[in-house]
Amino acid sequence: MKKVIHVGVLGLGTVGSGVIHILQERREKIFLDTGYEIRVKTVAVRDLEKERDVSIDGIVLTNNLDDITDDPDIDIIVEVMGGIKHAKQSIIKAFYNKKHVVTANKDLLASYSTELLQLAHENACDLYYEASVAGGVPILRGLIDGLASDHIRKIIGIINGTTNYILTKMSQNGWSYDQALKEAQNLGFAEADSSADVDGLDAARKLAILANLGFSMNISLDDIHVRGIRHVDKTDLKVAKKLGLTMKLVGKAEMSNSVISLSVAPTLLPNHHPLSSVNNEYNAVYVHGQAVGEVMFYGPGAGKLPTASAVVSDVISIVKNMNLDTNGYSLLKEPQSYILKQDQEIFSKYFIRILLKDERGILKKITECFMNQSISLKEIIELPLDDELVEIVIVTHRTSRYQFERTLRLLEDVAGTIKSYYCIEVEKENA
Amino acid sequence: MKKVIHVGVLGLGTVGSGVIHILQERREKIFLDTGYEIRVKTVAVRDLEKERDVSIDGIVLTNNLDDITDDPDIDIIVEVMGGIKHAKQSIIKAFYNKKHVVTANKDLLASYSTELLQLAHENACDLYYEASVAGGVPILRGLIDGLASDHIRKIIGIINGTTNYILTKMSQNGWSYDQALKEAQNLGFAEADSSADVDGLDAARKLAILANLGFSMNISLDDIHVRGIRHVDKTDLKVAKKLGLTMKLVGKAEMSNSVISLSVAPTLLPNHHPLSSVNNEYNAVYVHGQAVGEVMFYGPGAGKLPTASAVVSDVISIVKNMNLDTNGYSLLKEPQSYILKQDQEIFSKYFIRILLKDERGILKKITECFMNQSISLKEIIELPLDDELVEIVIVTHRTSRYQFERTLRLLEDVAGTIKSYYCIEVEKENA
Numbered sequence: 001m002k003k004v005i006h007v008g009v010l011g012l013g014t015v016g017s018g019v020i021h022i023l024q025e026r027r028e029k030i031f032l033d034t035g036y037e038i039r040v041k042t043v044a045v046r047d048l049e050k051e052r053d054v055s056i057d058g059i060v061l062t063n064n065l066d067d068i069t070d071d072p073d074i075d076i077i078v079e080v081m082g083g084i085k086h087a088k089q090s091i092i093k094a095f096y097n098k099k100h101v102v103t104a105n106k107d108l109l110a111s112y113s114t115e116l117l118q119l120a121h122e123n124a125c126d127l128y129y130e131a132s133v134a135g136g137v138p139i140l141r142g143l144i145d146g147l148a149s150d151h152i153r154k155i156i157g158i159i160n161g162t163t164n165y166i167l168t169k170m171s172q173n174g175w176s177y178d179q180a181l182k183e184a185q186n187l188g189f190a191e192a193d194s195s196a197d198v199d200g201l202d203a204a205r206k207l208a209i210l211a212n213l214g215f216s217m218n219i220s221l222d223d224i225h226v227r228g229i230r231h232v233d234k235t236d237l238k239v240a241k242k243l244g245l246t247m248k249l250v251g252k253a254e255m256s257n258s259v260i261s262l263s264v265a266p267t268l269l270p271n272h273h274p275l276s277s278v279n280n281e282y283n284a285v286y287v288h289g290q291a292v293g294e295v296m297f298y299g300p301g302a303g304k305l306p307t308a309s310a311v312v313s314d315v316i317s318i319v320k321n322m323n324l325d326t327n328g329y330s331l332l333k334e335p336q337s338y339i340l341k342q343d344q345e346i347f348s349k350y351f352i353r354i355l356l357k358d359e360r361g362i363l364k365k366i367t368e369c370f371m372n373q374s375i376s377l378k379e380i381i382e383l384p385l386d387d388e389l390v391e392i393v394i395v396t397h398r399t400s401r402y403q404f405e406r407t408l409r410l411l412e413d414v415a416g417t418i419k420s421y422y423c424i425e426v427e428k429e430n431a
Numbered sequence: 432m433k434k435v436i437h438v439g440v441l442g443l444g445t446v447g448s449g450v451i452h453i454l455q456e457r458r459e460k461i462f463l464d465t466g467y468e469i470r471v472k473t474v475a476v477r478d479l480e481k482e483r484d485v486s487i488d489g490i491v492l493t494n495n496l497d498d499i500t501d502d503p504d505i506d507i508i509v510e511v512m513g514g515i516k517h518a519k520q521s522i523i524k525a526f527y528n529k530k531h532v533v534t535a536n537k538d539l540l541a542s543y544s545t546e547l548l549q550l551a552h553e554n555a556c557d558l559y560y561e562a563s564v565a566g567g568v569p570i571l572r573g574l575i576d577g578l579a580s581d582h583i584r585k586i587i588g589i590i591n592g593t594t595n596y597i598l599t600k601m602s603q604n605g606w607s608y609d610q611a612l613k614e615a616q617n618l619g620f621a622e623a624d625s626s627a628d629v630d631g632l633d634a635a636r637k638l639a640i641l642a643n644l645g646f647s648m649n650i651s652l653d654d655i656h657v658r659g660i661r662h663v664d665k666t667d668l669k670v671a672k673k674l675g676l677t678m679k680l681v682g683k684a685e686m687s688n689s690v691i692s693l694s695v696a697p698t699l700l701p702n703h704h705p706l707s708s709v710n711n712e713y714n715a716v717y718v719h720g721q722a723v724g725e726v727m728f729y730g731p732g733a734g735k736l737p738t739a740s741a742v743v744s745d746v747i748s749i750v751k752n753m754n755l756d757t758n759g760y761s762l763l764k765e766p767q768s769y770i771l772k773q774d775q776e777i778f779s780k781y782f783i784r785i786l787l788k789d790e791r792g793i794l795k796k797i798t799e800c801f802m803n804q805s806i807s808l809k810e811i812i813e814l815p816l817d818d819e820l821v822e823i824v825i826v827t828h829r830t831s832r833y834q835f836e837r838t839l840r841l842l843e844d845v846a847g848t849i850k851s852y853y854c855i856e857v858e859k860e861n862a
Binding site for chain 2: 145291293300311317320334
């Protein structure tokens with residue numbers, strides 16, 4: 001008789017049904033690899049009557065989470081219901097009941113990974129969450145094991161598929177933001193409430209997870225300078241294109257001597273920057289290590305089967321650990337202390353678009369705002385609108401975030417309306 | 432007092448001295464992560480008197496490998512001396528003496544990984560070899576753990592830095608093959624005897640390692656269809672460029688229902704193919720899984736510190752396993768049986784350059800050779816040389832390798848000299 005490990009799944013949405021599908025389809029192969037048949041025993045759902053797009057023959061459905069977290073038959077819990085409160089409660093309960101947990105829940109992990117990893121360890125349980133960042137791309141393992149010997153100094157990437165899809169379509173097809181967002185929603189890349197994606201919070205959560213693992217820290221979400229793409233206009237993309245720049249929502253974490261800076265922001269990349277050609281729902285993350293130089297991980301950032309395959313790979317890792325009786329050790333590290341880099345020390349070029357009344361001397365006033373902060377300008381482009389209004393786009397040379405933000409305030413006083421502004425990521429040295 | 436794990440290093444060339452450098456520099460960090468100080472006790476070298484570019488204070492040098500493989504103090508052996516015979520003997524001896532092994536030795540692993548993994552397992556020892564493929568890029572871990580749940584169907588990539596450097600320089604700078612090879616040797620990317628690199632054998636070995644892990648097989652090097660870049664001419668690159676094609680030495684392994692095909696060959700890629708922009712000594716490998724779709728790993732394919740960082744990450748994994756007393760389980764899988772795909776079933780477009788006497792009717796004779804094998808032609812380009820000679824480049828539509836090779840034989844009979852021929856990789860669907 002085959003040895004069986006029972007799994008409980010919390011949530012039967014897209015990823016949950018993908019997990020059940022893969023566990024069914026790969027049953028034999030997983031048995032060959034681990035020596036166990038992995039069987040889904042119970043799935044917690046909100047609506048017991050809803051039609052499902054995956055076979056649930058022989059699986060118990062429940063709407064009571066405790067039926068899973070308290071079931072002594074169940075060894076591994078897959079949490080794919082999302083949200084923070086109930087997910088956290090269930091995971092904590094799972095650990096107290098000596099069950100291992102796989103989750104794709106970035107909202108939860110971004111804020112509570114250290115606490116939950118500690119609790120898992122105390123209970124000799126595993127907590128894995130590869131699927132929480134970049135879908136099916138095995139980047140967390142790459143950071144934890146593959147680059148274990150290295151000193152990670154920078155992590156930069158495109159880690160939100162929804163906004164990358166929107167920006168790709170706006171840039172390539174000339175769509176408006178609203179049109180691209182709607183299409184993303186139609187295709188299932190964006191949820192009905194897309195604010196976590198478009199406002200950059202989803203990317204910020206993933207950046208926190210990456211930085212915590214890469215830098216061995218316990219970073220707060222508040223430490224991340226976050227701006228989303230909600231106010232990006234196709235005019236910005238059009239002008240940027242003429243300047244040889246492509247817009248991406250870029251997450252970036254840098255560390256030097258325990259001083260860190262973290263940001264998520266729509267960013268203009270030179271066309272030859274390798275991230276500029278990562279399109280649609282794809283994700284790509286560059287990791288810069290002192291010894292390795294730079295390595296890059298690329299793949300689908302979301303989607304039912306890619307995300308579910310990462311979840312099931314985590315389940316397999318746990319089963320292998322169970323075979324060896326070594327659960328509870330994997331990701332926990334003592335968090336290092338850190339200092340946040342000051343805005344005076346964070347440098348970039350900037351792109352800024354300003355709406356002006358077309359008055360005599362107005363351009364001089366504008367340029368004086370920059371000169372006042374010792375910011376030198378690289379380009380000034382006028383986009384006439386009508387007799388009375390003009391838009392200008394200014395590209396600065398490198399300046400600090402502090403000086404730039406002071407300049408923004410000065411500009412507001414000079415009667416211009418600031419329509420948009422973006423960092424320009426300077427060229428990479430290595431690729 | 433700190434707990435210490437002693438390491439013995441076989442070989443103190445580029446990678447060996449990189450390993451010692453990283454172990455010294457990251458000593459504190461590794462202690463924090465593993466609870467052990469990892470100390471290099473003994474290094475086996477050929478020449479005891481040679482000047483070294485790394486501090487060997489407190490390290491014993493020996494020219495007797497047994498001083499390391501027989502030392503009861505040593506727990507982990509790092510084999511970076513290369514070659515097959517002595518390396519294999521030492522590794523086998525290490526396992527009998529219950530020592531774990533990290534190696535970067537692709538020559539050895541390509542042929543003996545199953546045997547050595549089995550022996551490691553029987554002795555409860557680890558055998559890790561992340562550094563053997565794509566230098567510092569953690570692709571083997573990605574295949575083994577990160578994509579453990581998935582069904583890998585295709586692995587395609589650029590896995591030899593030397594040839595990629597040569598082809599990049601020939602294509603971008605118009606250099607001759609000899610000039611590019613010489614520069615690669617000056618920069619240390621190519622060895623004095625570069626034949627394993629330029630003839631494709633090095634890439635074939637890495638492809639065997641990747642395919643064995645990705646497909647769970649025990650593939651023989653003889654199963655790989657190997658062609659190198661020794662006969663690539665800059666004329667080929669020039670004509671290809673006009674056709675929108677870039678040449679790369681591509682390794683490709685495909686599997687469908689236990690039928691596999693494996694090849695390493697100079698290949699023409701459409702300019703928008705993502706591998707076409709991987710330049711110089713960089714490596715990139717795409718892995719196609721049934722669930723995940725495609726993921727890509729990219730980074731430096733060689734180099735002292737990238738390769739050494741992969742070796743040290745493997746050492747850290749072993750120390751973590753030692754902490755948990757779980758050595759000897761990691762990479763071993765029961766090899767699956769396979770059938771080699773027949774040449775009749777392997778399809779590609781082809782680029783072929785033929786030197787002809789400029790005689791009346793010769794072009795008709797040439798095209799008849801293709802028609803004879805039912806190969807239809809996409810383009811014919813004439814490159815006049817002088818009054819008597821002409822070169823023509825023919826691009827075919829998709830045809831089987833079998834038909835193409837029969838055509839080659841027919842062409843030889845029609846008095847043309849075949850100067851070169853290359854597969855054209857058809858466009859990728861997913862990226």
